[in-house]
Amino acid sequence: MLTLSDQPRTQNTTDADEGTEYLAFTLGREEYGIDILRVQEIRGYEPVTRIANAPAFIKGVVNLRGIIVPVVDMRIKLRLGEATYDQFTVVIILNIAGRIVGMVVDSVSDVTTLKPQQMRPAPEVGSAFDNEYLVGLGDLGSRMLILVDIEKLMLSADMGLVEKLAA
């Protein structure tokens, strides 16, 4: 499963000249970007079935056309913004290493192409994300995207979404 994770990165580098497409979304006042190839679809928030004794940021599971999909709320996980659920709440459905995960964010802004020269290394401190999950920063003039290695993040033990690999 983990070998798959190398694929997008190599693809990113080969496409380097044209740049890579990122889906930009907001959490509180910060703007984040994730590799568009990891995004399966974007949906509204539907009531979830709670999972008992799970951490608060794991909202529960929903039925996505017959598949049981867990939903995590990044606002709770990162303590950014208000975790309110209304008709404007957005769930990004991610497809990561064959697993499907829903991620609640404040809003989705757009899809942006970032050229290599627009990419900046991530500073040591700054965002709510642990540095190990950051790819870098995307400079869009007035805007700045915090680029996240969503795959690494979602598969991390931190998120508790995946059974720990051979302990």
Add this chain to the structure above:
Amino acid sequence: MTIDMSQFYQVFFDEADELLAEMEKLLLNIDLDAPDDEDLNAIFRAAHSIKGGAATFGFTDITELTHVLESLLDRIRKHEMTLTGEHVDAFLSAKDVLDMLMGGHRHGTAVDVAAVQTLSARLHGLSEGKAAAAPAPAAPAAAASPEADASGNFHLRIELPAVSAKDVDALAGELGLMGTLSRDILPDGRAAFTLVTSETAETIVAICAFVLDPDALRITDARAAAPAASSPVPASASSLHDTAVPPAAGSQAAAAPAARPAEESKNHGRRATDKEAGESSSIRVSVEKVDQLINLVGELVITQAMIEQRIATLDPIQHERLLNSASQLSRNTRDLQEAVMSIRMMPMDYVFSRFPRMVRDLAGKLGKKIEFVTKGAATELDKGLIERIVDPLTHLVRNSVDHGIEMPEKRRAAGKNEAGKLTLSAAHQGGNIVIEVSDDGGGLDRERILAKAKQNGLPVSDAMPDSEVWQLIFAPGFSTAEIVTDVSGRGVGMDVVKRNITAMGGVVDIRSVPGSGTTISISLPLTLAILDGMLVKVGDEIYILPLGYVIESLQPAPVDVKEISGQGRVVKVREEYLPLIPLYQIFAIDPKSKEPSEGILVILESEGKKAALLVDGLVGQQQVVVKNLESNFRKVAGISGATILGDGGVSLILDVAALLRSSRQLNADSLCF
């Protein structure tokens, strides 16, 4: 105990048929100039599989032939030899001959031994690289059969084996009735006839069969041998006729091509009728198709539940007909579902039948005497599970033979029958199948297990109850065997057994009494795909209880609920005190009421333990399609899966066994995330 292998023959034949057809297809499509390695490998594998199967069932003739075929194919696929048209021809005729042999075993049709020998010699020749020396295109039966001339007459040359002159005269008389007969003598003194007749070779063979062995008879087309027809020509037999037969094959083989048409046509007639009878008995379908069907039916069940839920609110008088139709739909859906699920069900015999031999061999090796008994071999289990149970079960049986049952002397000294008894049984129990391996051996040695556990640094105490001590043997690397044998004792295995069974949703339980034996019992769910569920409500949440665990549900009187200090509560149900498990507490739900007397108690039973689960109320009963929670998420304590309800929402299925196991330690960490 003897095993009736014939029950598996059909499987082998079906499989072999498929493999042969596949092989033929590949052979016909093969590009001689650039044969695809994958194709060659596939052909090789087909031959290999047939060989393996034939060897298992003791079809020596098929095994021998496929072996030759296989070695030739092996050389080709390793590029030690280039594939030629000749090879392909030989392989194709090998396919035909295998078909014939298979027919022989299957329907008892006649088998042409000579053809087999011919082919095998030819394959040998090819694999030795003497391709050119081997006679050209082989002789599929029909090619060698004499052809009729324009007037519909056959010109047949019939060479008789060495028989008495009286018999020759008698035959000449008989054959003379069928057409124009001329007679001459071969150089070696045998008689030969040339017959112009409208009868076929078969008829002649049939007539000759009264006086001589039809296999030794040689009938060829006289016109092919025209120059030699009127006068005896030395060695005409091998030089002029029937190029298919290598000279070495001798006269018996030489007779084959002619005899074959007769037998072939007989075979055909018989095979056709037999096939008709056989075909209705079973068809082979890929598991994928069945699984797809099961999934579709699963979706149908969800849709049906959805409809049922929607119409439940309708006025029964006004919508009587709609409601009737809906209830019929639900009945049909249930039947359909059962029928589909039963496709995947296989009898346990499939697994059990491989053990008698293994036990016998092991017992012989170890010098033990063992009587092996199986019970409930007809019990059915899901195919997926049955395949996965084989390895763990094999391990357990081996263990019982090796460690469980004592040596005859020891048994005699203990006053037991010299022959140990090993029982393998399967039975349905609620929604589960229980498979037990029991022996009447020495039982587990509590002291030794404890000593070994301490040595391995496992946390144990002398006060542990037996059942917990027995579970220690499932710890990785645990073996108390004094000597490591090649049978068992390396300590790998029991942990794997446990892990495999747990992965299948099963539970392993050990009962052992020193001196009188050990029983290891495996409890597995019947099928993993669909279950009958009871929907229960706590607060706003709906959970599903597998109906197989539910005994009853009741509303207790306040006096029946008792507090045990520090141990939680118990409830008295029919003179029995059962631990009370409040679901709201386990899953941290805000319930309607925390008072058992205001809610509903569902009495559950698993692994012989009972408990009362406190819920707010019962919602209903329905069949649910089990969805895996782990495919996109992780295992959740106390939850065995999830399902989609009629309203499209997700509901979690409770892991009753785990709930009951932890009922004594309600506040223990085991249920925390």
